[in-house]
Amino acid sequence: MSSNSDSSNSFDASGLVAFLYVWRKPLIIVSVAAAILSAVFSAPFFIKPKYESRVILFPGSTSSISKAVLNESAGIKNDILEFGEEEQVDQLLQILNSDDIKFRIISKYNLMSHYDIDADGSYPITKLNKEYDDNISFRRTEFMSIEIKVLDIDPDTAAMIANDISNLLDTAKNRMQKDIAVKAFEIVKTEYDGLTTYIASIKDSLKRLGMLGVHDYKSQSEVLNRQYAEALAKDNQSAIKTLTEKLDILAKYGSTQMSLAYNLENIYEEVFPIIKRKYDEAKVDATETLPHKFVVNRAYPAEKKSYPIRWLIVLISTLSAFMLAALVILIRDNVGRLTRQA
Template identity: 50%
Template sequence: MDSSENFNITSIIIFLFNKWKPIIIITFLAAIVSIIISLVIEEEFKSSVVIYPASTSSVSKALLTDMSRAPKDILKFGEEEETEQLMQILHSDEIKAKIIAKYKLMQHYKIDPAGKYSKTQLLKEYDDKISFKKTQYQAIEITVFDTDNQIAANIANDITAILDSVYNKVQKERALMALEIIENQYHSEKIYIGQLEDSLSELRGLGVFDYENQAKIYTESHTKALESGNSRKAKLLQDKLDILAKYGSTYNSLSQLHKKEIEQLSLLKSKYQEAKVDAYQNLPHKYIVNPAQVSEKKSKPVRWLIVVFSTISAFIFAIFLMLILDNLQSVRKKLILDKQNTTKLA
């Protein structure tokens, strides 16, 4: 077993020794080409922003609701759900469009706008140079590569600024619809209560304002007037009792309904105030842990790595190429010998 392994190693060494010239030439040429390519590739600078999502708790509920019943503290960091929401917003077409327009990326990336696939090429370049990823601590890292270190930092910081405006816009569309619904309900309730109060005022004008107490007092006074022989007073009290009998139940029903609707109006008013806060608030949806800084040192290309990787790859490729060519040559020789032997036998 050991002798076989030694034989194979010896064979490889002999093979490499015999083929060292083409292998070295190929490797050397690859090294030269990789050096030239690495020098031609434009240098790019890297800038990164690290943000944490804020809690998406309703601002109105957090600020207007009793703290003991408030669902979440708006000052808390968000959790996985909030991180996923921010990731979706960061990948939105609106943020891409704003950044592309502000920095004229079609021109900056040297893409021909008249080209057949210019937009596709632009979006691919954008995705290659601008990326978002979640960290293990549920934060989000926004990374931008650019040939201009100032632009790289500016784009990274602007994305975080635009993030809030896009997020608020998405929420505001829904919040304004909710505000319109609750506002209509609130004003309708106020009108209805006004109508109830008008009806109650009319009944009070007729002398009906506390059915049970009035009925008790009028009945007692009417009885005393009859007992004392004061017929005029008795008739006056009887007229009042007749009015109570006619309108008393209506007054009670309206009074109870009015009380119920006042409670409903109070609830609607609270919801209306909350809806207004939610519709017009513009609180940030993230905490900036590390804003982007202008990089002083290029991030890529790593020229030595390109050269080393290309040279090693070329060296391995050259060995395999020599092996293939050597095997092909052996097969060819064998075929020629077989053909010659066949001819002699014939």
């Protein structure tokens, strides 16, 4: 049984070799013709060569400037010098694919004209988006970095687009964060301004009480009562009258002075530090910016084209033509044999 199988395989192999030898001329002619035609039609005259430029970057680990710079309890997760993780990579990829960045690049480089798309023709925006997606791509690498890849017929344009997209990444993310940060700052500022106004009113009231001679109820009452006792002991009517007036004023406004002073002290110890910290953090987030990426490699103009790969086109075309020609000859040969037998 094994010998029959081996002989059958040997027969099939020898039959294939014999078949190829018999039909070698047409197979060679078809293969050579396919190679020549594919080489011609993959030339720059038919297919414009494209040059590739890449930017490699890592995302930052933090989005909040205040938490990274001002907040001492933020911890290592908000270290501005740390590379981001998978979550930050996915966020930046989503921003890179946003219409904001796409429309800015399309507008700056006039890609509608650059890609030879007729603006008055059918579906120009659809064609433009397809060309954009075909020539500009973003992906996460195995090292958790992001690759921005741009193909263009002009190597300088490819490099400039790739670098501009990298720069616009910060612009787009900062704009989105600023929209929220500014509103948050306005809320905190209103609270902070209200508190400072309230503090100013307390200080103004204490100043008015000071002009009346009420500075510190406890210490003043002790001193004045002691002086009053001494004046009574000496029967100093002038001093008694003066001290009585001061004690009356102190009795009238003393509780108010104590309440205001206690309230002010409580605000400065407990409330004001919290509101002031929130205010400082919100102001930094609303007015300052930080890069959200670490650029490993910036794009530069390529010296050699990346598309099309002519040798690969020629190889695939030649092999495909050879196999198709062999299949056609085999089918024709078998059909002819069956016809003759009939």
